Amino acid sequence: MLQSKLFGKTQREYPKDEVSTNARFLIRAGFIDKLSAGVYSYLPLGYRVFRKIENIIREEINAIGGQELFLPALMPRELWEKTGRWEGFGPAMFRLKDHSEKDFLLGPTHEEPITELARKNIQTYKDLPMAVYQIQNKFRDEPRAKAGLMRGKEFIMKDLYSFHADEQSLDMYYEEAMKTYIKIFNRCGLKSFAVEASGGSFTNKYSHEFMVKSPAGEDLTILCELCGWAQNKEIAGALAKKPCPKCGGILKEEKTVEAGNIFKLGTKFSEALGAYFTDALGQRKPIIMGCYGIGLSRLMGTVVEIFHDEKGMIWPESIAPYQIHLIRIDHADEKKSKKIKIAADKLYNELIKKGIEVLYDDRNDCSAGEKFADSDLIGIPVRIVLSDKTLAKKEVELKRRGSNDLQFVKIKDVVRFFKK
């Protein structure tokens, strides 16, 4: 991508009024734009990061048999009345009317429509187990949207639903999903751990939240540093400072971000919506369900909260918008500038021909310092500088974001250097 053509500009100043790290950097670097409190646009740079995260999730969920589909965000009241959640979900649900005064809602979650689909498409135990998922916008009228991407009125979630003939099958899938979640967060550069949590108004069965340690977190987690036991403070209560119930170690309280959570729904939704199957003995039974969510937008915000320095963001390679930031530094001498441009253009073309993702700062109307500052802000993992100085030795300067070490590589070797 030629930076001169990139839609979305970096800002020299932080947005005023914005305190959270993720909002400050993402907005300033032109990754996202705030349309309203808790409602954001993703600009090309931010959307590339978003899609990287999306693809990691897609790969991992596909690997545990999830089939991707897409559900409507706009839903009729009747469906939600069957589960009691038209009223029961409370004020966080966006409710609206169509032209004929018919009630609709914007999906805050999707158990209802997915169970309705299961009712139509699952008849026998031979159809089970089954897992489907989607990546979609959710709408929740948060009383207080805040902290950039961390809590929005519209946000993007991967929601996976599994359907089973018996509890054992659900338990097995649940365990599998837990491992997959840890893996997904790992691939995004985040260390996470599962904590026991309450099922909320959703279900009485137990659930797990996936926490990432961060001062930006809204949750408090009680955890044992010895054995790794952890529990949400909500249900752990006043356990802090007492010995760990598992190993007797000392418990600590940590601020954490809830990056995902999973629930055993049981038959609550299938019974309400009539999603039954016939088992091997010919008996009609409600389908047993699980659901598994990851907030993608929040995940993106969390990564920024954790990986940054005073100059800007530091993206993990796996979800960086580009792998290489190629920077061309022009020269006062027009002839020299031309040579630098030719060499840089050529290198850029060779890199993208090899499928390497490059953002090329080809702007000829801004100074070296400005380019470096932008590069630090945007936070692409590798910076390659081509200037008069480096061209004289037929090389480029290579620097990793977050490190101060400079490396010099011959221009002809650069492509090979990055070819995987």
Added chain:
RNA sequence: CGGGCUGUAGUGUAAUGGCUAGCACGAGUCCUUUGGGAGGAUUUAGUCCGGGUUCGAGUCCCGGCAGCCCGACCA
């Protein structure tokens, strides 16, 4: 929903109730520049909305709207 703070060009800011709302960045044009946010010339663009007080309101008062923070809330 309670409490606090704040709304001035695209961005960040300045202006005892008083002259034509100033500055920087950005953007446009021209010239000079090019290894850490460069310089000059020139142009562009603003007081959230509605009332009120006043000879006069960006500034004071009332109402609204919006944003941020704390709390409550949060499958």
